Amino acid sequence: MANESGNGLREFDSSLAVAHWGEHANGGGDRLAWELARVFDEAPFYVGWRDESIEPNDIKSKQLINGRLMNHALERGGLSRKLSHLLGWQIASPLREYDVLLTSGNEPLFYVAPDEQTWIAYIHHTNRRQSDQITEVESKRFEKVRLLFHYAIRVLFDHNTHKPDLFVVNSEIVKRRVVRYWGVSEEKIRVVYPPVPTHNYSPDEAATEDFYVTLSRLDWHKDIDGIVEAFNQLDERLLIAGDGPERERLERKAGNNIEFVGFVDEEEKRRLLSQAKAFVFNGRDEDFGIAPVEALAAGTPLLGVKEGMTQFQIIEGGNGYRHTRSGATGPTLVQTVQKFESEGVEWSASEIESFADRFSVNAFEKGIRDVVDEAVSKSNISPSWYDEYE
Incomplete structure (x- = not known):
């Protein structure tokens, strides 16, 4: 599924797309997603929400979630933004034509992938207010109402966190949280540290x-x-x-x-x-x-x-x-x-x-290519006997 190119980097025979949850903050998650786009610089780069003002000059993304009401919800933030992502990512038609999909962030977990697509999900963190930071609710008003809301979010993600072929996380700490709070098997998680220049x-x-x-x-x-x-x-x-x-x-x-x-x-x-x-x-x-x-x-x-x-x-x-x-x-x-x-x-x-x-950035690039290569090789669904006829 992959071969070595002249510069020592693997080239994937399959078509590949990169998709990031949204350019909302110009934070570490955005910078990591942009680096994913650079690693696979021939692949299209999609975002749930695009903000051209924060995109680096060498990055050109395509907005995935469109429509006047959906865009208004994305701009408002909060629960309305979450609902817009919930609706916008499930089908995400432009992503379905690719053999391999590499996503960044939690919201793309709402995506329902086609049978034959290999899906690698890079997770920056679990939903922190609903998991490791849940005790923060004790100092807030309407504690019981907030706890009910946090429970609903956990249930929502419980039903959407087992579909990728392989997960990638940015540290051993986040790996532990993905296992504990989302119930994902350790065997499906790899650690690739973020690209620090x-x-x-x-x-x-x-x-x-x-x-x-x-x-x-x-x-x-x-x-x-x-x-x-x-x-x-x-x-x-x-x-x-x-x-x-x-x-x-x-x-x-x-x-x-x-x-x-x-x-x-x-x-x-x-x-x-x-x-x-x-x-x-x-x-x-x-x-x-x-x-x-x-x-x-x-x-x-x-x-x-x-x-x-x-x-x-x-x-x-x-x-x-x-x-x-x-x-x-x-x-x-x-x-x-x-x-x-x-x-x-x-x-x-x-x-x-x-x-x-x-x-380093170089360590990140090698790590992410290794993970994609592994996921592609493991997600082959053809019967074992079929290779005899190829």
Whole structure:
């Protein structure tokens, strides 16, 4: 079904299409989907919702869900967007003509594939409010109503998460969640880490200076609060890069040693990550976490929370240190910073940089091609005796 081309990359004899749930955020999921389109650059690229303003210049997608009412629902977001995806993906006529389909995101799981089509589904995360983050409902109004809604979403996905031939997830953490919350067999799941452009970062970008940095969207699930509270107790300079709904509140809370620099472009980000003496990350049960890997690729030690995938991006004492939120089961962030100040880390900047290579774009490309090749070879439905007559 596949053969080696002159550049060492496999070429699939079957026709293949890539389909992403929608360009709604310009986030990590969108960037991964665009990289899928680049890996299979001859394949058509479909999206449930297209936003030309965020598409890179080399990406041209085709919108899959159309119609005035459906588009209005996609624009509104929330439950109406979910219903539009539910209706729009089930048949998805343009996708049905391809031998192989590679989808990105949860919403394409509503798709009902033809018998002979090989389907590989890349999953960035399970429905988090209905699974690993369900305890967040305890602090919300109408808790019981919300729990009923979350149950309905779980039931909906329970009936739509077993149809692909093979699943791909972005970390071992998400693999665990797909098994636990969606009931998918481990044998049907492969891990391929997201494509981080590690080659764009280097310890040589700029000399190390005397400050710490964190970089993310300033939203509740990144828990910048915890970082601000810790550095309010420390006599260390912290730069917070990024923007979001929490910024004004966080600025009021922060001490004079904390500076908010707002959104930074790629050039400024590379410089900041290279200059910082350590990168601080506190995201809640992160599925993967691209910013910490970018920091490591810049040769910068990582001080990260002992949760989610973040805990596995740190080799304790080698390329950084892990902290806990409460300090009940390990050091707090304050204690971790103090330890870093007194002991540093064992690895050199170049060793930290090399560690990040396992998350590179090249590693992603090889991994995703391997998975597609495997899925195609395993989904052959012809009778065993039929090959004798070919």
